């Protein structure tokens with residue numbers, strides 16, 4: 001008898017916990033946050049160390065590919081010389097754990113005003129594969145970031161990779177107010193939120209083969225909804241970057257996948273009946 005009561009208590013407690021857990025996850029759990037941190041001494045830091053890669057132009061040229069006249073790192077970096085937005089948030093599943101990193105910075109890609117920077121009037125693609133989103137239990141809820149582009153008309157899009165295929169959102173995100181200087185990023189950067197959907201109308205294929213002729217372009221519209229499968233990489237894409245591009249605090253949140261949610265909901269219902 002004692003054992004039976006104990007089992008009942010344990011079961012109720014578990015079901016109750018599952019129910020509470022479902023409620024909290026429905027609101028969206030942040031599974032990834034990139035803050036583009038810098039060392040506490042505020043020294044400049046190569047963006048590669050944040051675990052991201054960037055490519056530009058029709059030929060998907062890696063930004064690490066230097067030319068004799070062009071120091072890439074000087075134009076594309078994690079910028080600690082002005083505040084990001086927000087500041088002082090913890091990283092989640094991003095960046096190696098290095099002591100002394102602070103969230104006082106953001107990602108910066110310049111506009112080529114010096115005449116030697118090719119990052120002007122070109123396609124621009126920045127992404128990371130440092131975290132994999134498991135969609136079998138939790139589906140993506142939203143992807144958000146703070147952007148502070150200099151040109152209000154530059155159009156940023158969400159990019160994700162499922163398996164080996166890249167996709168880019170049909171939705172574009174522009175600035176209400178352009179951010180012309182780095183010191184304005186903290187005050188004027190705007191949070192952009194992409195509400196995740198697998199609907200085929202929300203995505204195009206993104207053709208991407210690094211460092212290859214014609215290796216970067218928006219591809220075909222989808223004939224079916226996005227497939228299942230983990231998101232193995234993600235980032236931002238712009239089809240024409242005309243001026244300085246800055247962004248920060250890239251986040252992915254998830255909610256329980258519908259079938260998992262159904263099980264949790266059933267658990268909550270059972271608990272209510274027992275009471």
Ligand SMILES: [Ca+2]
Nearest residue numbers: 035084105248
């Ligand atoms: Ca930051």
